[in-house]
Amino acid sequence: MTQLRSLLEGAQGLLIDRRHFEPSGLERTFVIRINEGAAASLTPALVRRIAAEAPNIVIRCFVEGNEDVESLRNGTIDLDVGADPLSSSDVCSEILYRERHVGLVAKSSPLARSAQPSLAQLCEHPHVSTSRRGRTHGPIDDALAAVGLRRRVIAVVAALVAAALMAADSDLVALVPERLARYFAARLEVAWFAVPTELPAVIIHQQWHGRLDHDPAHRWLRGHVREASV
Incomplete structure (x- = not known):
């Protein structure tokens, strides 16, 4: 089922006219695996931003537990937001912010x-x-x-x-x-x-599978995650 979802999303991305992408008409559920600390401080702003532009979008978040690459590959999740980078050549990554x-x-x-x-x-x-x-x-x-x-x-x-x-x-x-x-x-x-001592910095990334790198809807989602992180 997850592989079928991945294929359907890839086909949907090809059908979207990149020049005339309108999020207001998009009906889609984005699944985000997210660090629970980031979820508390980031997702309220993210959901407000998404709802204002695309009322038919559903953001489904669940906390980390099994930070595997395969769930990005097979389409179980659309985006991973957390402190643990996933080392794989087919996964794209962007640093959202650093904090102490x-x-x-x-x-x-x-x-x-x-x-x-x-x-x-x-x-x-x-x-x-x-x-x-x-x-x-x-x-x-x-x-x-x-x-x-x-x-x-x-x-x-x-x-x-x-x-x-x-x-x-x-x-x-x-x-x-x-x-x-x-x-x-x-x-x-x-x-x-x-705290008056040096502690390891927290570096939060957003990561996604390469097949979604140029998908207009997914790029739009990543842009909102980036802006909600500011």
């Missing part, structure tokens, strides 16, 4: 009073860690160990959004991508701050 991890706490936390608490101050408060594999150790722990410090992780969750919500409703510290922190700070009683 920041600390997120409830506004009632003492850490919310500083634009950049020290590493020692971070270790005075319990942490919630994010790991799909249930790990309590991450890059921040290596940075802390290098200066003789250690944080206390009392909870581990699989999703960044869950970690952010836990921080909002407790005395926990969550480390999340800055865009997600900004998104929640505008909507919840939380504050975010810079």
Whole structure:
């Protein structure tokens, strides 16, 4: 079934007049596999943009889990948006943005009073860690160990959004991508701050199969994903 969908989409792309492409008349479902942190901060703007131009488009998102190339090849998904590049000669890729991890706490936390608490101050408060594999150790722990410090992780969750919500409703510290922190700070009683050490940057890509590279509808979708990421 997925191979048939892929063939039909390829045929549909050939039939669309590239010179007179009108998204308003398009009826199509785009399936996007997306990093759940990016989904929270990116998809609201994306869906608003798409709906304004093409009311008959459906955006179906699901979170990462099995970041395989085959799902792009066989048409199971149309677009992959996430931090893990897929190394394959038949997959096209574009960097959408780079960002850093920041600390997120409830506004009632003492850490919310500083634009950049020290590493020692971070270790005075319990942490919630994010790991799909249930790990309590991450890059921040290596940075802390290098200066003789250690944080206390009392909870581990699989999703960044869950970690952010836990921080909002407790005395926990969550480390999340800055865009997600900004998104929640505008909507919840939380504050975010810079972490005073070098942590690996988060690089978010959008990736698609080469057969869709020149498909007008898919190029239009990618353009909106790009603009929603600004």
